Amino acid sequence: MELLASAIDNTNRLIGKAVAWLALLMVLVQFGVVVARYVFGVGDLWAQESVVYMHGFLFMLAAAYTLSEDGxxxxxxxxxxxxxxxxxxxxLCGALVLLIPVAVLITWSSWNYVGNSWTIMEGSMEASGIPGVFLLKTAIPAFGILVGAQGVVMMLRALLVLSGGAGRASVR
Known part of the structure; x- marks a missing residue:
């Protein structure tokens, strides 16, 4: 149980720390968009849309990491x-009754939505926008899978504590 919990934790930690850099990049790009627009009078739709993409990826893919850090x-x-x-x-009850069922529901209900987006290789509604909406939508089931897996970790840790095994801090 500890090995599985550690593997899931490490995966979510790696993904979370990687996408955390999007926060800095998002601020820099948004600053550049504002300066370009108001100082130089130039706009760039790709840059503007990239901020939305980064925000979506950051929120959806770092949620499980935040959960693993009890944040x-x-x-x-x-x-x-x-x-x-x-x-x-x-x-244990929260993960079993609320977290995992909601994560399964999100993953299951988004599967066809994302699949259809991949089928047509959905792009931006703007003619000159980013042609990768299907990639952004993929973050929805990824969110469900990662958060659900972290819910399994919460359950395993709770079971360890309830069975008299290692405490929460020693499993990490």
Whole structure:
């Protein structure tokens, strides 16, 4: 169980750290777009659309990494003061009842949508836009798969704690 959890964690960590660089690139490109437009009076649709693509990829592909780092917002009125076993039970139930079913639903419901986009090699609605909307849409099922896999890690870690095995920190 620990080996599987570590493999999924490492994969999500690698993807998350790689796409995190898109945040810096997004700021630089957006700054360039603004300077080009308002200082030089020139616009570039590819640059403008690339910011949207980067934002989409960053949000969708880094979500599982954020989850692995426990960085998502949690209403922790009870969770914060709970014992490690109680937290593990909440994590197990949350992943089993909410997280994984939603991730499966997102992946399943987006599959044909993304497949159709790939079939026609969907591009931008603008004539001179980026011809890769199908690539951007691929991030939707990837999001579901990565977050669902991280949900499995949450369940495995919770089961380890509940069975008296290693604590959360030692599994990472």
């Amino acid at each position: 998502h917002v949690r209403v922790d009125i009870f969770y914060r003061g709970a014992s490690e076993r109680s937290r593990a039970l909440v994590d």
